[in-house]
Each structure stands twice: as structure tokens, then as C-alpha cells.
Amino acid sequence: MPASSNLIRQFHSGEPAAFGLLVSEHQDDVYTLCLRVIGDAERAEAAAETIFLTAHQAMHRLDPETQLKQWITQLAVSHLESSDESLEPADQIGTDQSATVNAMLGGLDMPFRLAVILRDVLGLSEAEVATILDLPLGTARSRIHRGRLTISRSLVGSVERV
Amino acid sequence: MDSFFARNRLSAYLDHTLPRSEAEAVAEAVARDISLSADLRAMKRALTLLSESGQAPAPTGFHARTMASVAQRPVPGSQVAWLQRRLARVPTELIAVVGAAIIIMVALNSKDSTDDGLEVQDAPAAAVQPIKNSAAAPGSKTASPESVPALKSTAPPASNEPKSRPAAKPRGADSAPIAYDAANPLAYRILHGGDQVLYDIATLADETGGRLVDVHGKLVSPHSLSEARSFSQLYLITHSDRAANAHQRLMARSGMDPYPLDGPKPPLDAGEVVFLIEAQL
Numbered sequence: 001m002p003a004s005s006n007l008i009r010q011f012h013s014g015e016p017a018a019f020g021l022l023v024s025e026h027q028d029d030v031y032t033l034c035l036r037v038i039g040d041a042e043r044a045e046a047a048a049e050t051i052f053l054t055a056h057q058a059m060h061r062l063d064p065e066t067q068l069k070q071w072i073t074q075l076a077v078s079h080l081e082s083s084d085e086s087l088e089p090a091d092q093i094g095t096d097q098s099a100t101v102n103a104m105l106g107g108l109d110m111p112f113r114l115a116v117i118l119r120d121v122l123g124l125s126e127a128e129v130a131t132i133l134d135l136p137l138g139t140a141r142s143r144i145h146r147g148r149l150t151i152s153r154s155l156v157g158s159v160e161r162v
Numbered sequence: 163m164d165s166f167f168a169r170n171r172l173s174a175y176l177d178h179t180l181p182r183s184e185a186e187a188v189a190e191a192v193a194r195d196i197s198l199s200a201d202l203r204a205m206k207r208a209l210t211l212l213s214e215s216g217q218a219p220a221p222t223g224f225h226a227r228t229m230a231s232v233a234q235r236p237v238p239g240s241q242v243a244w245l246q247r248r249l250a251r252v253p254t255e256l257i258a259v260v261g262a263a264i265i266i267m268v269a270l271n272s273k274d275s276t277d278d279g280l281e282v283q284d285a286p287a288a289a290v291q292p293i294k295n296s297a298a299a300p301g302s303k304t305a306s307p308e309s310v311p312a313l314k315s316t317a318p319p320a321s322n323e324p325k326s327r328p329a330a331k332p333r334g335a336d337s338a339p340i341a342y343d344a345a346n347p348l349a350y351r352i353l354h355g356g357d358q359v360l361y362d363i364a365t366l367a368d369e370t371g372g373r374l375v376d377v378h379g380k381l382v383s384p385h386s387l388s389e390a391r392s393f394s395q396l397y398l399i400t401h402s403d404r405a406a407n408a409h410q411r412l413m414a415r416s417g418m419d420p421y422p423l424d425g426p427k428p429p430l431d432a433g434e435v436v437f438l439i440e441a442q443l
Contacts, residue, residue: 013279013425015377016395023228031220045221049228056232097215104208120209121216126179145173153206155211 006069011059021058023052025061026072029122033073034081036117037080037110047083073122074132077114104151112147119144172198172205188280233391309433342409344402347427349419349438350412358382359441360394372400379428392443397428397436405435412437 010018030051034044055075101121105113107149111133118129130140168191174180175188192199341398342348352359364384367374375397376382382396412418423438430436 010377010426014395015426016393017376019232020225020229023225027220027224027228028217031224032216032218035218036216041221045224048220048224049231052228052232053235056235096217097211101212101216104211116212117216120212123213126177141173145170146206148170148173148205149201151212152201154210156200156204156206 004066005064005095007068008059008062008064008066009152011062012064019056022059022068022072026069027052030072030076032121033076033117034080036101036105047079048076051079054079061119066145070128070132073118073124077118077132080114081110092112104154107132107154108147110148112143112150115140115143116147116151165198168192168195168198169201172202172236175202176209178206232277309357312419335396342406344405347423347436347438348409349423349425349439350418350420351414351442353417353442355415355441355443357387359387359443360396361386363396363398363439363441366411367398367406370400370404370411372398372404372408374398375428387441387443389429389443394441396439398439399428399430399434399436401435402435405437408437412439 007018015065027048031044031048034047034051035041038044044055051072055072058075098148105117108116114133115129118124118132119126124132126141126144127137129135129144130137133140133143135143163299168188171180171184171188175185178185180188186197255399355362361384364374366372371392374382374384384393387394398408413420425438427436427438
């Protein structure tokens with residue numbers, strides 16, 4: 001798989017396969033982010049497609065040294081924040097793991113939800129989370145921690161109810 | 163460390179980002195506080211659940227649907243960017259020479275419009291092409307006759323032939339075809355070659371012992387061009403012994419005007435040469 005800069009240069013030189021490679025490389029992360037923020041598979045897919053279309057329109061202006069993963073994630077976050085794509089109210093936490101994840105995240109306000117998804121679902125570092133959310137590192141850490149505490153308590157509560 | 167401070171460090175404790183002394187203090191606090199211990203276990207479980215079940219692969223067909231949507235939209239600025247890239251590679255001196263040639267040609271054109279039967283001697287191809295645009299430039303009649311270089315009279319003075327210069331013919335129509343040079347690979351743009359043009363190129367590859375690949379050197383299969391997929395770019399790799407033949411056959415297509423291939427190239431083995439083929443429906 002070519003490095004970010006190669007992929008961007010190929011796109012700039014008119015290589016038609018370059019954008020396809022970008023989609024292949026990042027579609028799972030972008031879709032995951034959308035699904036975990038929105039909670040609905042159909043709406044998440046539509047949002048992910050919109051994000052890639054936005055990327056395609058903007059990519060010709062992109063500096064070849066840009067880190068594509070960070071850039072595409074920032075685009076996704078920006079789209080999700082601005083389009084009011086809010087997660088449906090949390091369903092009852094059940095036996096389906098994916099639904100349980102959605103239910104846990106549904107109990108978080110958007111800033112904490114985004115921080116937790118980026119850190120604990122997509123596996124980004126605290127520094128990357130801070131950069132993507134345009135936050136000081138300390139603020140990003142605090143959001144991650146508070147988000148984790150909230151979902152872990154909701155998990156304990158649900159287990160006790162079950 | 164009391165439980166309040168320890169609770170605020172549970173995330174960092176689980177991430178192993180605390181200094182050793184703080185990590186030990188948190189561990190002691192967890193050991194003596196049941197509530198804190200429960201929070202730690204719950205957080206561990208939540209993190210495990212998020213990391214193991216949080217990822218969701220994109221639905222089947224997502225890539226194809228997205229690329230189909232992309233194909234329906236033009237890339238804004240792409241033509242501008244293309245032009246900028248082309249101009250960036252042109253030396254300033256060449257721009258100056260072409261500019262001077264344009265000025266001379268404007269002057270010649272002005273002379274043509276006033277002197278019947280005068281014809282410009284053969285000019286370099288680089289200087290001929292701009293005159294197509296400059297022929298109609300307003301104000302061209304102001305050039306002085308002294309600035310006109312060597313002219314020769316070839317038509318009768320009373321000729322009624324059109325005074326304007328005929329449009330330049332495409333390169334290859336009656337001018338010398340571009341010679342093949344293995345040291346300088348070429349790119350060929352095939353416009354309006356029909357929806358099966360890539361199959362023609364694949365046949366050419368077969369017959370010249372070559373292969374079609376993408377920029378990474380991966381073999382590609384030809385496909386029909388369509389409205390949704392109207393442009394394709396691929397590389398023809400062949401052995402240097404047969405490269406001249408491949409070049410001639412590409413040049414046999416009408417309207418071919420190859421240009422230097424200075425972009426990315428697929429990896430080549432020894433003795434191989436590459437051609438870039440760009441096909442537009």
C-alpha cells in the first residue's frame with residue numbers, strides 16, 4: 001500500500017486508481033466512526049459515502065505531506081459534528097456486542113463520545129485524538145477519561161439490572 | 163493517594179502512561195477501596211468491549227458504490243492543476259523563446275493579411291501552433307514590415323487564395339512522426355477511441371509481447387469504457403526490442419500526439435520499456 005504522500009501525488013497526477021486506494025484503506029475506519037456516532041447502519045453508510053465525496057472534492061488541494069488517516073478522520077469528525085448526526089437514544093444493553101457498544105456510547109455527549117471512539121475503538125493515540133479534535137492534549141485526555149468512566153458505570157448498571 | 167485522585171487516574175493507569183510511583187499509588191488505592199476496584203474492573207471490561215467489538219467493517223459493496231458516486235462528479239480544479247503542473251515544468255527560457263516566436267508570427271500574420279501570395283518559410287512546430295490563436299489577435303496589423311524575416315513569394319500576385327493561414331494540421335498528419343526513443347518514454351492520450359479501445363491496446367500488448375499494468379506494476383485487464391467510467395489510465399510494458407513496433411502501432415491511430423512520460427512509472431525489469439496509455443471515451 002503506498003504511503004500517504006505517494007497516494008496524494010498519484011491523485012494529483014491524475015492516476016484514477018489513487019482515490020480508490022484511499023477508500024480501500026480508510027473505509028472501515030470511516031464507516032466505524034460514523035456507525036458508532038450515529039448508531040444506525042444505513043445512515044452511517046450514507047454519511048461515510050458523503051465524507052469520501054467531500055474528500056474527493058478537496059483532495060486536489062491537499063499538501064502531499066499530509067497524513068491521510070488524520071486528514072480523512074478530521075473530515076469525518078467535522079461532518080458528523082456539523083450534520084447533527086446524533087446517536088439514537090441508547091437501547092437496552094443486550095447480548096449483541098455491537099448493539100451493546102452503540103448503547104454504551106449512546107449515553108455519552110458528543111464531545112466525550114468522539115474522544116472515546118477515536119481512542120478506544122479506532123485505537124488512536126491521545127496525541128492523535130487531540131490533534132483531530134483540535135484540543136489541547138490535557139483536554140483530550142480528560143474527555144477520554146470521563147467518557148470511559150461514564151460508559152463503564154453504565155455497563156455496571158446494566159449488568160446489575162440484567 | 164486517596165480514592166478521588168486514584169479514580170481520576172484510572173484511565174492513565176490502564177493505558178500504562180502513569181509514572182511508576184503514581185501507578186503504584188493507584189494500585190494501592192484500588193486494593194483498599196472496593197468501589198474504586200469495581201470502577202477499575204468495569205472500565206477494563208468496557209475498554210475490552212470497545213476494542214474487540216467496536217470496529218465494524220464497511221458494508222459489502224461500499225467501495226464500489228462510493229467510487230460510482232465519485233465518478234459522477236468532476237474534480238474541481240483538476241484542469242487548472244494539470245495546466246499548472248505542465249507549465250511548472252517548462253523552463254523560463256523556453257517561454258521567452260515561444261513568446262518571441264508568437265510576436266514574430268503575429269507580425270508575419272499581419273504581413274500576410276496585407277501582402278497576397280506571401281508565405282512563411284517552414285517554422286518550428288513549437289512556433290507554428292501558437293499562431294492558430296494569434297492569427298485572429300486584434301492589433302496585429304501594427305507590426306512594422308521591417309520586423310518580418312525572410313519571406314518568399316510562391317503564389318501568383320493575383321491569387322484569390324484566403325489570406326489567413328490554414329489551420330495547423332495535427333502532428334502526424336503530414337509532418338514527420340515522433341521518433342521512438344527508449345531513453346525518453348512517452349505517454350499517449352487516445353481521445354474518442356471508442357468504448358473498446360482498451361481491448362485494442364490489450365491486443366497490441368499481446369502482439370508485441372508486452373503486458374498491461376497499473377502504476378504499481380500489477381497486471382490489469384481491459385474493460386469497456388462507459389459514461390460512468392469514461393477515462394482509464396494504464397501502462398504498457400514491453401521489451402525494448404519490440405518497443406519501436408509498439409510505438410509505431412500506437413502512432414498509427416489518428417490524432418496521436420504523445421508527450422513525455424515524466425510522472426510515476428511502474429517497476430520495470432531489465433530491458434523493458436514502458437508506455438503510458440490514457441484513454442478517454
